[in-house]
Amino acid sequence: MSGARLKDVAERAGVSIKTVSNVVRGAARVAGPTRERVLRAIDELGYRPHASARHLRTGRSGVIALAVPELVAPYFAELATCVIAAAKESGQTVLIEVTDGDPAEELRIACGLSDPLIDGVLLSPLGLDQTALAGRERRVPLVLLGERDYEVPADHVLIDNVAAARDATRHLVGLGRRRIGVIGWQHDEPPHATAQQRMQGHREALAEAGLAYDPVLAPAVGAYTRADGAAAMRELRALPQPPDAVFCFTDMLASGAMRVAHDEGLAIPEDLAVVGFDDIQEARYMVPSLTSVAPDKQELARLAVKALLARIEGPAEAPPTTVLAGYDLALRESTGLSPSRP
Amino acid sequence: MSGARLKDVAERAGVSIKTVSNVVRGAARVAGPTRERVLRAIDELGYRPHASARHLRTGRSGVIALAVPELVAPYFAELATCVIAAAKESGQTVLIEVTDGDPAEELRIACGLSDPLIDGVLLSPLGLDQTALAGRERRVPLVLLGERDYEVPADHVLIDNVAAARDATRHLVGLGRRRIGVIGWQHDEPPHATAQQRMQGHREALAEAGLAYDPVLAPAVGAYTRADGAAAMRELRALPQPPDAVFCFTDMLASGAMRVAHDEGLAIPEDLAVVGFDDIQEARYMVPSLTSVAPDKQELARLAVKALLARIEGPAEAPPTTVLAGYDLALRESTGLSPSRP
Known part of the structure; x- marks a missing residue:
């Protein structure tokens, strides 16, 4: 050496x-x-x-970790890009880790074991049992980033998923649709919090409009992939009374669902209106372009980095906070907005 | 503590x-x-x-870094996912860094400065000047992963871009197209190696078919984004004689180009056949689905991890190697394959 x-x-x-x-x-x-x-x-x-020398001298490495379940879902790739930009503004660099939603891997990262040099962890949890996290002694500053409803002593940055889902279904109701399907329900025990919250918002919007909730319109999916969206749409199309609209819990699911609708000769939005969730870049370029709930990813990233830096620099004993970022409904052709150049 | x-x-x-x-x-x-x-x-x-204790005891951290220009391009997100899987098979974990194609950041990572704990670096370079890399003394094992033609003493894993591009244009020629546009040329000095190599393959295929190369059919793009693809397609459509086919150097460019073609009422592939490059997951779900050059990302990742581990474990002085991974042309609707369920 x-x-x-x-x-x-x-x-x-x-x-x-x-x-x-x-x-x-x-x-x-x-x-x-x-x-x-x-x-x-x-x-x-x-x-x-010399890593440890540098680390011990300043007590800070200037490096934070961001752990996400996967990168192939553009939502997480876009969110990671926003986190990198927000961290850079504060002079921090970001190392990204992919957990595959594996609970043990998420816990390992939440405990700061993945890289002993990092100053703190931003974790977008998927599989992690909240009882496992609850026992954590917060040796490493940790901020949770994402949609799950964790009752744990850690800061949490997310959007109001119930309200956002309610807005999505309200929009479909406002178009006169009465048989509104849902793609994204999961039959896990307990169901994933994201699915639960979005389903709750959907059902609230149906109830407001005096529409009954029909479980056959909510086929379960295994994961939030394009292939799962395609399979769910085939199930819905095979019903005696297929839906006239569908709310997909992610844009990836909507991509698969719209492809199947196209293959079956349906006109979107005339025969089937579609709303997605995440507002990934692709949504603006799809044919037809996809109406989607747009979480403010830049704000999510900014708030998460801010919360983590406060935790790194501030007193470890401050009570955990939950911070909400904004969201919007981006209206596009899949619910009737006329075509416009992206 | x-x-x-x-x-x-x-x-x-x-x-x-x-x-x-x-x-x-x-x-x-x-x-x-x-x-x-x-x-x-x-x-x-x-x-x-204790980081350094662990590191010094074994001489290895079991962690490698993967540096990519960006994650919003699904190609890099998919490639990163393959690298993580390949590394896991060898018991290694991967930290991902995003360089934004910044030459200084790429050099910093290539020098092993980003995280002193890592055993080695896989770098997908974009902005890095090859003279900067050539002076590097290889203190940290380094493998280059990607399309650039670097004359540097480092292992390099890539596909044969000239041959792949030649196959793409040959396919369009085989469909009877005679006015074949290109989206992806860059006017940088020197032009990016990826663009240069793909253009070379394109021109070889034209020459084989006795077709002249017409530079007006190759509008320059600033970057390989959807928006750049859309802008280039508008330029091509504004020509007195627009093309009857277009070869896009990435699927992202093709996504933007196809969206504009759709907005202008063109039928794909009847009025305009389209071939992309990268075979991102989205290509199978686009309407119409996109014919694309499909680099074998799993093989690229496997070969890159293998080369890096050999460099970490083996003699540092072994001469650098260049290894080629395979590729394929995935035929889909955008060049006339009849629709089929994804």
Whole structure:
């Protein structure tokens, strides 16, 4: 291992030790040419910072972890991108971990075991049992990011899923639809909180409109994938009385459902109006473009990073908070908005 | 900081120290209930492994970094997912970093500065100047993953982009198309290697068929986004003689281009045949579904992880290798395959 030290790098690059330190940490405030000079000096000398020394000296690594269930769902890729941007504004870098929704992996990350250098964890939980998290002693600052309703002593940033789902179904009711299907219900025991909350909002909107809830219009899905959305739509189409509208709990489910509707020759929205959830970039480009509940991902990310930094810097004993980010309903062709260029 | 040690955790959980160590590293071979018991003991005792101690003892952290330009492009999200799966098979965990294609950030990661604990780096470079990388002394094992043609002393895993692009344009020629546009050319100096290679393959296929290359059919794009694809298609449609087919250098570009073609009332593939590149999941669900060059992402990931592990475990001085993964052309509706359920 090379014996080069920070001082040697600074001398070779003709800059201060502080500047080298800033470059190593990836701080944005070092000008491009200087940054490049320092990096070349680091490279030439084969310098590597000693992790624990750096960590122990400042007590902070400037690195936070973001754990998400998956990246193939564009929602999480877009959310991660917003978190990286928000963290960068505060001079933090982000390492991303993918949990596959595995409860043990989520707990391992929540305990700060995945990388001992990180200052804190943003966790978008999926499989994690809340009793497991409740026992956690918060050795590592933790903020939960996402839709589940956790009764645990950790900060939580999310949107009001019940209200957002109610708005989605209200919109379909407002179009005169009376037989409104749902794609996204899950038969797990207990059902996933996201599905539960969105179903609650859906049912509240039906009740307001005097419409009965019919469980055959809510086929269960295994996961929130395009293939699951396609399979659920085939089930709905096979009913004696298929729906005239469908509220999908994610845009991925809606993508699969709309593809099947297209294959069966249905006109959207005339024969079937469709609303999705997440407002992924793709929703604006689909044919037809997809009306979707749009969580304010930038605000979610900003609030989550802010809460985590407050927890890292502030007293560990402050009571946990729940913070709501905003959302919107983005209206598009799948519920009758006339085509417009994306 | 807590004084709990590995031994204390093992005693509390009633398992061996080796088992605790396996759980901490995230090794998959510990059974679920045992894993949970260990994690609870870790949590109750507030144990945190001492990073450098662990690292120095084994000389390995079992963690590799994957750096990609962005995650919003589904290609990189899908590739990252394949890398995580391939690494898991070898007992490695993956931390993902997003570079935004920033040359200094890519160089910082290639030098192993982003996280001193990692054993090695898989880098999908975008902005990095190859002269910067060439000076690198390989203190951290590095494998390049992706389409650029780097003349640097590092292992490189990629597909044959020239051949793949040639196949794409040959397919359009085979359909009888004679005025074949290209979306994805970039006017940077020097042009991005990916664009250069795909353009070379395209032009070779035109030449084979006795077709002249017409630069007005290759409008430049700023980036490989849906919006850029849409803008390029508008340019092509405004030509006195618009194309009867278009080869898009990514599926994202094709998504934007097809949306504009739809808005202008074109029938795909009758009026305009479209081929994309990357074979992202969405390609199978678009209306119409998109014919696309399909790099074998699983093989790319497997080969890249294998090359990196060989570099981590093997002699640092072995000469760098270039390994090619396979690809395929996935035929779908956008070039005339009849509709079928995804």
